[in-house]
Amino acid sequence: MKIKKRMRLFAIGISLSMLLLILRLADIQLIHTESFSDRKINLIEESVSQRTQEVMIDDGRGRFVDRNKNALVQNQEAKLVLFPFLNKVEWPVTKLSEILNVSSMKIQNLLKTADKPLLLGADQGFKLTDSMMNQINKLEIPGVFAIYQQTKISHHTAGHIIGITGENAELLRAQYPEKKNLSSKTQLGITGLQKAFDEFLLPDAETKLLYHVDGDGNPLFGINVKYIADANPFYPVSIKTTIDSALQDKMDEIMNRYNVKKGGLVLLDVETSEVLAMVSKPNLNRSDPDTFSNQMLTAIAPGSVFKTVIAAAGIESGVGSDKKYDCSLNMYGENNGEQDEGILNVERSFAKSCNYAFTSMANELMKEDRNVVETFAWKLGLTEKAGWSGPVYHYDKFMQFPEEKNPSIWGEKTDKGSVRAIAQTAIGQKNVRVTPLSVANMMAAIARGGQKKQVKIVDSILYKNGTTMFKFPENEQAGDSISPYTASKLQHLLRLVVTDGEGTGRRFQTLPIEVSGKSGTAETGKGTVHKWFAGYFPSKNPKYALAVVEMDTTSPQSVANSIFYDAANELAQLENASTR
Template identity: 25%
Template sequence: MNAPVRRLSVVIALLFVTLLVASTSIQFFQSQSLAAMAANKRTLLDNYSRERGGIMVAGKPIAESVAVKDQYKWLRTYPSAELYSQVTGFYSFAVGNPYGLEHAADGLLTGQADTLFVRRVTDLITGRQTSGATIELTINPKAQQAADQALGKSRGAVVALDPKTGAILAMVSHPQYDPNALASHDFGKAAKAWEKLSTNPDKPFLNRTIDDLYPPGSTFKVVTAAAALENGIVTDANSQVPGPAVLDLPLTDATLPTENRQPCGPGDKTTLVHALEISCNTAFGSLGMQLGGEKLRAQAAKFGFGDTLSIPMRVVPSSVPADLNAPQAAQSAIGQYDVRTTPLQMAMVAAGIANQGRVMTPYLVGRVRSADLDIISGAPQPQELSQAVSTRTADIVKNMMVSVVDHGSGARAQIPGVRVAGKTGTAQHDPKQPPHAWFISFAPADDPKVAVAVIVEDGGVTRSEVGGGRVAAPIARAVMEAVLGR
């Protein structure tokens, strides 16, 4: 063989080796990343050719695939449209990556999850087209509807939990949107819908219960009260605490005043329970300074602050800043400064107090069924996230929260014949805007079935708990009544 032929043979051999290495890399090492690329329409076409599993609430679909006579074969539809829009998210060929539960549970819905491996093998052997699994949510449809109606046209969020299990009973975020427009096979229409949605300054696609962080305002005083009891700063609900009209803050010329700039009690003192009833800023600011930033932060962490949770959608972690000085600790103790939280996290705080100090891991997906309705996985076993406070502390704080509803700022959450525990909140966030109105609660106080957190954006009154009590508390009451069948 002459030299040119040998050289040509070597080049051809190298080309074959390169091709083999490249194809092996693509098939085995890059396959998942390539399949996940939004620009890879082949993957979407393959997924569209299979029936995607449904998302169910109380036996009725809130997302399902309907057979159609076009190249995509299945059209994703959302029968309840806006009501569950931030829960389901959307699945759209035109947009690419799915949102919400459509994204978080994509493996189950497409049938590609590891838990469905045996079924995929069976489908391969029998020649049957693989279908996605159907997932059943923990949502209580009456509570969802009540939260949606009560929130009305306000921007904000409502989330409800079963305190004993962590099951999510309601998850509503306003404003909402119609995912059907995004799922349309008319790609021009879908693209216009996405352009309108994605550029809306109110961000309707945002699930405010888990994706957005807010200052919690006075609802955080429940955490501060729990920390003061756990650390021995106070011993019970009737412990005397400072309650001057204005609290001097060290290291600064700033002061912390009460809502009406009057003392919270005679002699500039009050009881812990009365301080919570009237939401006395100076009392809780003083407790914050006595505790110090680290103890306050540690107590919040026991309720779940700082944890990255998956329900299975990712929950943005709530936070209390580290290295707080005394004035910052005082402000943080009343839910201001840089304390930030999701509504889900504040529902977990209420649920933890309701559940004898035990905070349960929240979850949204109950049972998972195959396309044949066989149960693939049953309702998950409730999992304890943490023992946030002792049973004794939880009982003291619970009774104080009942007093807030019976005698204090949370009166509009009262339900006849039911002991309701709650706490109002007003959260400053922008000097040019009204504060957010908050309310957290649970009921019945002695055998809790539901814990609720409500935030109404810009729904409060500056330096007043009126917004939390007048605006947010009735929303929480409507949700609690729906769960309790009142």
């Protein structure tokens, strides 16, 4: 009896084990074939990939081009593709070598060690012309192809603008549950425009060459190589940015020249508030998340650049330019012996960046209107995000700069009743935080006569065939703006910063182009400062607005002014060359 009972229990145990094994196999092969385990592995894809060798010609993700439709991230590169099975068959290698003007021996030696398809281009000594590619493909040799492959540009300077992509199968399914056809290896946008325009950039289909192999790597179904391509004339799309590649490269070169560790610049077209170039340091490194942030979209203290807001409030409130301030006093009206500027009127106070003049003015104005500072910051576009936003298809509020941080002016409500807090706010300290993007846009608005516009960095989305899918219109920033009269007075003050013999921007007098602008130094409370210079040029017929900032520096010398100088000089040379 005991033996029978043990045998019965043993049989039940085996049956249960078999049942569990069958259930596990069913789970793997029938139920969770496309999302196996916590890692959401697609077992079908993995199985196919083990039995195929392929050459990716184009992953199908959308492209980025500059304002002149030059590629920003990817280029088409001519490549010769040779599949490894050519080692095991007779094929007319001599005909190929004659077209390429490369020895048959070199081609065969490359194939001997190949365990996957070879892609040979100019870097390997195989420089293919269109004529050569046509001749190669006319030979119709199985396993030999001349193709144009989408390849990443080895060095592109618009790293933070474009951003990076990565694989995340779980996020892919959560974000796009309706797109069942997407491979789990589909790239998703992580930062920058890749993230902002991700849904438009998703691939419709891949273009690739592939053939099936057995366990030893031999052709499984003969030597037929399949060409899988998407015939859709509309996809992938191209995101046409407003960036000028030549200017972007030049601005990046200037930033590198001064070895800026943290900071950057924003160059805008004054007429449209379109981004022509944007550089953020440190450089984007996809293996270091600390470099992912675009510093030009980060809200930081602007220092004395913010005096432009107080000046605008003073102008519209009737503070006369002849009003005098004792600039031997510090920002709180104390004579601590650190200042020795004497008695200055409003204009010279702005040119020399006298703190006491603007802290006094702010306190006086706030006695009449407690909201005057934020009102004029709003009129100059500093209290809202500067980047383009608006309806795009099913998006009610699509944002071209989703990573742009919110600005701030005040902290505690009690600050508005504190003379010292008002003083610190008036010179762009305390809780004042604005982005370099919005500062550049403020300068563009002043240069335009006060008209506020949202900043664009993408002009349009283009179908594969070149037609327009969506055109981003020029959007004005919401709310009131400064009057043309106030804008004219601010233009005068910004120019005095340069033309005054003791102005903080007097160095720019030696430029071959007239510059208007404002400097700023903001203490961070960490023993470092942010050094700014922001403005526009040419002063009389403004074309460019530029904001430069070196962040968290301990250096007493500001390289922000030097970068602004070199950038303006380069643009002046380009302007002169274009008019010859």
